[in-house]
Amino acid sequence: MAAAASNGSFAFGKHKGKNFEEVADSDASYCEWALKIDNASGALLQFVNFLHARSGSGAIGAGVQPPLGAWRTEVESTPPSRRAAGSGQVARLSEDSVFVCELADDQFTVRPESKNGPAATAASGFSSTYVPPEIWHALGALPGATLTVNRRAWAFPLRSYAAVLASLHQMGNVEPIPSWVKQLTEKGKRQAGDIVQEARLPPNLLPYQLEGVRFGMSRLGRCLFGDEMGLGKTLQALALADQYREDWPVLVVCPSSLRWVWKEQALQWLSHTVGANDVQVIQKGSEDLQRQAKLWIISYKLLASDFSKGKFQKRPDGTPHGVVIADESHNIKEWNTARTKAVVPLLRGARRAILLSGTPTRNSADELHPQLCALIPDLHAKVTEFRSRYCAQQQHSIYGGRLVNKVVGARNTAELNQLLTSTVMIRRLKKDVLSQLPDKRRQKVPIEVCDAKLLREIRKESQEESGVTAFGEANNSGMTNIFAKICKAKLPAVKEYILEVLERGDEKAIIFAHHKLMLDEISDLLSKELPKDGRGSSHIRIDGSVPQAKRPELVKRFQEDASCRIALLSITACGEGITMTAAGLVIFAELFWVPGAVEQAEARAHRIGSTHSKVVVEFLVVPNSPDEHIYNSLERKKKDTSLVLDGFSESLNAVASEPSERRKRSAAEGVGVGPPDTSGKRQTKKVKFETPSPVDRSKVEFLLRAVRESRQALEASSQGLPPTTSEAKS
Incomplete structure (x- = not known):
């Protein structure tokens, strides 16, 4: 323990050369630790006595807030005459400290905070400051005062706010x-919302998704869906927009990689209202908004580049947009960006504004300010006021000696959460709704290929090789060449989509690919982008070139190292023998024409021992291309093999499939699952079958292919046509 000289300074140790007063003013944590020691002796005892003497004299340190327990003991032993700074006067906090009032539900809290003390941290929410016992006692003596759980603040009923403030x-x-x-929180509590029109709700909404739509209606169509990734924010936004059909057309603003996803989702969930010709995906600034469209879909980038022209800022008739959806709204987190300047006025002017983001703020609380301004036209607080209230800041000297404030943490977080949830935001985590989610949810994600020439070349070669309808049926040299060209064509869109995934959150993910080109490009992208998140994130890669002896070490790193976010795997090299249950998201950057290989690959994450009981699987598919024919082939093969092996037909789309227990009962009773009827309910029909003995899936596929070819041969012979080469061989 450090010794002290007679003049009250430390002779050695952590604070060597400093006197007691300097340490008391600058190191709050050391002072708190010292006051907790029961058997202090020597220099430590002298320092503790100095702190007590300093508090008893009324001198106030700028950086010390002793533990409340120590102060309560001292207050109880302090004569009333010493609980005031002067005769007949109330003791006052030092000028470099402040009482901070924070809203918390139907209460508010009061805590002392130092203006010049150590910077606040996200964990504590404020900086510690020394408070004389007589002041702390006076706070606790105010009517309705109760200690908070952390014992660093006093809570009061909100009705007492004016009296306590005085x-x-x-x-x-x-x-x-x-x-x-x-004003905003009180208005949010009083606001009377709209009634949900049940007839307009899409079928099969999960309970929490219905709750989201109801919340949006209670906010008159101006809200932020902040649900964690994978909980269906797109569906909730479309369902809410459909409630306000009278305000259509809908303008959807999203990252460019998600434009086709939005079109497909709209056609799927709003099929009773929206057809393929009703959705316009805007790809160039030279395009005009089609008057007959019901949905316009545009990227942030294109909207921002057009801002000066204003073509997309209003409807074709010159009126403000009725319904605007901004997906991944964290894209408008900074006021100085072109996209924020273009999107915020658009949202403020719209009658209904719907924001979606699983990570509305990733770095600091002030990133919420543009999004709140977009949703709440009554919000007039400037960004500097907002930042001062909700961000802990520290002054830094930059080039030229100029001082700037840098955000180093958050403060008043409980109040900001209440402001969000009482006005515009609804947020659910996966752990909150696990019982409602399917074990595995597969989704086809359409992506756009910009190289139209290469895509036409691929289509032509695939037709010449074996015909579009047969694409993916055989693994010959021609198909291998086409498959490699698809990889090249979709590569830019795949990289763009992965960048968007990295922006959404910190959940671990597995990315599967097949070609070395795709694996190399994705690996380079991850090496460049992951370190930028400020948390030292990284990835692993396992393909055929990685020796078997080294794979367990890489798997262990992904499973146990929180900073290892992505596992990049080869479909064929990593389909078996690897367990990566730390991942909750599986992305297929490329497809493989054998469904068994795809299932084996995705099973790396969805298996016993998973830390995620719910797994999302995404297939990146180029619409209207041979790539989509591979997906359709996978879909058909999956139905065929599951019917033979399991006794019921199952598609790749796990969302629409029956719960496992029901499947078991259906199989036992001889009931097959039929397609949905017009009401959205799934019909059942009697199917006669015998459950086969366990057999290898490849053999089943061979038998099924033989049956199809035999049937084609019979049809050809009945029409007098010569058999194909494969039919002749069989």
Whole structure:
């Protein structure tokens, strides 16, 4: 333990050369630790006595907030005559400290905070400050005062706010609850929403998704869906937009990689209202908004580049947009970007504005300000006010000696959460709705190929090789060449989509690919982008070139190292013998024409021992291309093999499939699952079958192919046509 000289300074140790006063003013954590020691002796005892003597004299340190327990003991033993700074006067907090009032549900809290002390951290929400016992005692003596759980603040009923605020002003400087926060939260509680029109709801909404639509209606169509990734925010936004059909057309603003996803989702969930010709995906700035369209889909980039022209800022008739959806709304987190300047006025002017993001803020609380301004036209607080209230800041000297404030943490987080949830935001985590989610949810994600010439070349070669309808049936040299060209064609879109996934959140993911070109390009992208998140994130790669002896070490790193976010795997090299249950998301950057290989690959994450009981599987598919024919081939093969092996037909789309227990009962009773009827309910029909003995899937596929070819041969002979080469061989 450090010794002290007679002049009250440390002779050696952590604070060697500093006197007691310097340490008391600069190192709050050391002072708190010292005051907790029961058997202090030597220099430590002298320092503790100095702290107690300093508090008893009324001198206030700028950086020390002793534990409440120590102060309560001292307050109880302090004579009433010493609980005031002067005769007949109320003790006051030092000028470099402030009482911070924070809204918390139907209460508010009061805590002392140092203006010049150590910067606040996200964990504590404020910086510690020394408070004389007489002031702390006076706070606790105010009507309705109760200690908070962390014992660093006093809580009061909200109805006592005016009276407590008046008392606080007598004891020191006060940072009150901003008037705009009180006004917005009170208005949010009083707001009367719209009634849900049940007839317009899409079928098979999960309970929490219905709750999301109802929340959006309670906010009059101006809300932020902040659900964690994989919980169906797109569906909820479309369902909410359909409630306000009278305000259509809908303008959807999203990252360019998600434009076709939005079109497909709209056609799927709004099929009773929207047809293929009703959706316009805007790809160039030279395009005009089609008057007859019901949905316009445009990227942030294109909207921002057109902002000066204003072509897309209003409907073709010159009126403001009725319904605007902004997907991945964290893209408008900074006021100085072109996309924020273009999108926020658009949303403010729209009658209904719907934002979607699983990570509305990733770095600092002030990233929420543009999004709140977009949703709440009544929000008039400037970004500097917002940042000052909800961000812990520290002054830094930059080039030229100029001082700037840098955000180093968050403060008043409980109040900001209440502001969000009482006005515009609904947020659910996967763990909150696990019982409602399917074990595995597969999704086809359409992606766009910009190289139209290469895509035409691929289509032509595939037709010449074996015909479009047969694409993916055989693995010959021609098909291998076409498959390699598809890889090249979709590569830019795949990389763009992966970048978007990295932006969405921190969940671990597996990315499967087949060709070395795809694996190399994705690996380079991950090596470049992952370190930028400020958390030292990284990835692993396992393909055929990685020796078997080294794979367990890489798998263990992905499973146990929180900073290892992505596992890049080869479909054929990593389909078996690897367990990566830390991943909740599986992405197929490329497809493989054998469904068994795809299932084996995705089973790396969805298996016993998974830390995620629900897994999302995404297939990146180029629409209207041989790539899509591979997906359709996988879909058909999956249905055929599952019917033979399991006794019921199952598609790749796990969302539409029956629960496993029901499947078991259906199989036992001889009931097959039929297609959905027009009401959206799944019909059942009697199917006669015998459950086969276990057999290898490849053999089943061979038998099924032989049956199809035999049937084709019979049809050809009946029409007098010569058999094909394969038919002649069989």
